[in-house]
Amino acid sequence: MATATLAGITVERDDEGYLKNPNDWTEEMAPELAKEMGIDTLTDEHWKVIRFMRQDFQEKGQVPTIRRMKVAGGIPVKDLYNLFPKGPAKKAAYIAGLGKPHGCI
Amino acid sequence: MKHLLIVGGGTAGTMMANKLAPVLDSDQWRITLIDEHETHYYQPGFLFIPWGIYNKQDVIKPKRDFYPSNIDVIIAPIEIIEPDANRVKLADGRVIVYDLMIIATGSRINPGETEGMLGDKWHKNIFDFYTIEGATALRNFIKYWEGGKMVVNVVEMPIKCPVAPLEFVFLADWYFTEQGIRDKVDIEYVTPLPGAFTKPIAAKFLGEFLTKKNIKLTSDFSAGRVDQENNTLYSWEEEAINYDLLVTIPTNMGSEVIGRSGMGDELNFIPTDPHTLQSKKWDNVFVLGDATDLPSSKAGSVAHFEADVLFENIQRYIDGRPLKAAFDGHANCYIESGFGKGILIDFNYDVEPLPGKFPLPGIGPFSLLQETRMNHWGKMTFRWVYWNLLLKGAELPIEAQMTMAGKKRV
Numbered sequence: 001m002a003t004a005t006l007a008g009i010t011v012e013r014d015d016e017g018y019l020k021n022p023n024d025w026t027e028e029m030a031p032e033l034a035k036e037m038g039i040d041t042l043t044d045e046h047w048k049v050i051r052f053m054r055q056d057f058q059e060k061g062q063v064p065t066i067r068r069m070k071v072a073g074g075i076p077v078k079d080l081y082n083l084f085p086k087g088p089a090k091k092a093a094y095i096a097g098l099g100k101p102h103g104c105i
Numbered sequence: 106m107k108h109l110l111i112v113g114g115g116t117a118g119t120m121m122a123n124k125l126a127p128v129l130d131s132d133q134w135r136i137t138l139i140d141e142h143e144t145h146y147y148q149p150g151f152l153f154i155p156w157g158i159y160n161k162q163d164v165i166k167p168k169r170d171f172y173p174s175n176i177d178v179i180i181a182p183i184e185i186i187e188p189d190a191n192r193v194k195l196a197d198g199r200v201i202v203y204d205l206m207i208i209a210t211g212s213r214i215n216p217g218e219t220e221g222m223l224g225d226k227w228h229k230n231i232f233d234f235y236t237i238e239g240a241t242a243l244r245n246f247i248k249y250w251e252g253g254k255m256v257v258n259v260v261e262m263p264i265k266c267p268v269a270p271l272e273f274v275f276l277a278d279w280y281f282t283e284q285g286i287r288d289k290v291d292i293e294y295v296t297p298l299p300g301a302f303t304k305p306i307a308a309k310f311l312g313e314f315l316t317k318k319n320i321k322l323t324s325d326f327s328a329g330r331v332d333q334e335n336n337t338l339y340s341w342e343e344e345a346i347n348y349d350l351l352v353t354i355p356t357n358m359g360s361e362v363i364g365r366s367g368m369g370d371e372l373n374f375i376p377t378d379p380h381t382l383q384s385k386k387w388d389n390v391f392v393l394g395d396a397t398d399l400p401s402s403k404a405g406s407v408a409h410f411e412a413d414v415l416f417e418n419i420q421r422y423i424d425g426r427p428l429k430a431a432f433d434g435h436a437n438c439y440i441e442s443g444f445g446k447g448i449l450i451d452f453n454y455d456v457e458p459l460p461g462k463f464p465l466p467g468i469g470p471f472s473l474l475q476e477t478r479m480n481h482w483g484k485m486t487f488r489w490v491y492w493n494l495l496l497k498g499a500e501l502p503i504e505a506q507m508t509m510a511g512k513k514r515v
Binding site: 065067068070071072077078080081085086087102 | 261325327329341342370371372400
């Protein structure tokens with residue numbers, strides 16, 4: 001675990017770089033986190049996903065799965081993979097300041 | 106007179122009926138079990154059918170043979186469950202009112218979730234082995250197959266029995282070797298996970314087995330669609346994998362009746378307390394086995410360990426006592442590895458599979474995270490244990506909670 005400064009605010013991050021506390025996150029941090037994931041520019045489509053994830057996390061208390069983003073968020077799976085290549089659930093959660101999604105056994 | 110309703114008479118529901126029927130006071134409680142099918146399938150046996158080790162007759166028995174005699178059994182499809190009104194409506198119009206309900210409606214494959222899967226070539230050169238129809242159709246294909254490229258693909262997690270697809274490729278390696286055509290068969294294991302299995306130590310151990318057996322591992326592959334015409338499996342990112350024979354482990358989902366009743370998540374699994382097994386939404390509803398949304402394996406062994414905890418919690422609920430948060434995610438899986446050998450893993454929510462001896466620390470006779478002949482015999486003997494002890498709710502010499510005794514930290 002380490003602390004880091006994102007958009008001028010000091011936050012705690014876990015070993016893989018996910019924010020420890022989702023409440024530390026501000027929208028200003030997203031572009032920096034996105035760059036760390038290899039995404040240079042966040043478009044409106046990216047923001048639609050990020051905002052859905054934030055809102056769903058607030059309501060449900062867990063990071064939404066790809067299927068939940070499709071069913072509840074109305075975001076086609078194909079779009080998710082185009083926007084966040086190689087692991088959209090993990091990357092989008094990272095940028096949205098949420099913890100790493102729990103894998104299943 | 107109060108009414109306990111058990112919805113689902115598969116492994117989990119049958120075990121629960123057998124445990125509760127002898128102990129609930131019959132002057133105060135009656136028990137009804139609802140299921141829509143008459144036949145009980147020994148699902149762990151499906152794995153062996155494509156290789157001609159088991160046939161259909163080896164894995165089926167009438168469900169009624171396993172229900173206790175002093176409960177009511179209704180064989181009929183359910184229209185809808187209305188937990189806010191404590192009642193269940195059957196498709197034939199009957200209405201069943203309950204005081205306490207246990208849901209054990211399981212999970213099943215849903216190949217239609219993947220574009221192009223259910224075309225003309227479904228069960229021609231694309232098969233599942235999680236249904237009796239799929240496993241027997243695949244047997245007929247493999248019996249006469251002269252070789253080519255076999256791709257085994259897990260579409261998405263979670264799936265029932267997460268080790269079964271690995272066992273399938275291990276057995277394929279053995280079978281085609283025995284048939285003398287292993288050099289004509291390419292085997293590729295394609296998974297959305299970052300490795301052969303979820304947990305790091307077991308993933309490494311099982312990954313080495315794949316390498317040793319000359320099975321290609323393609324990880325981080327999220328299957329998006331099947332192009333049946335060109336025998337190609339595509340990921341969501343348009344990576345292409347060609348096959349001659351595609352064995353798919355399709356999307357697993359809970360029962361449609363759970364979806365229709367608004368009781369489940371996106372996959373029709375029911376939000377459930379991971380330690381007490383009580384529904385998160387309805388106090389008088391408990392959930393058991395594959396029907397839950399728990400981050401545990403969907404497997405008979407898990408249902409068995411859950412049943413021990415639920416047996417106690419149902420009695421506590423009835424007696425107005427606080428529930429015991431005793432379920433720890435314990436799973437215990439024999440992994441058939443081919444050539445008459447097997448591997449055993451034992452783990453829970455927090456502790457990943459570790460090497461050691463089981464069930465007696467230091468003695469065994471089974472070995473954890475090691476390949477032995479004894480583990481294979483454990484797997485083959487399990488069918489007898491399943492029909493004669495497990496379903497009947499008998500005590501097995503294994504604690505519901507996982508123990509560290511006999512395990513080695515690595």
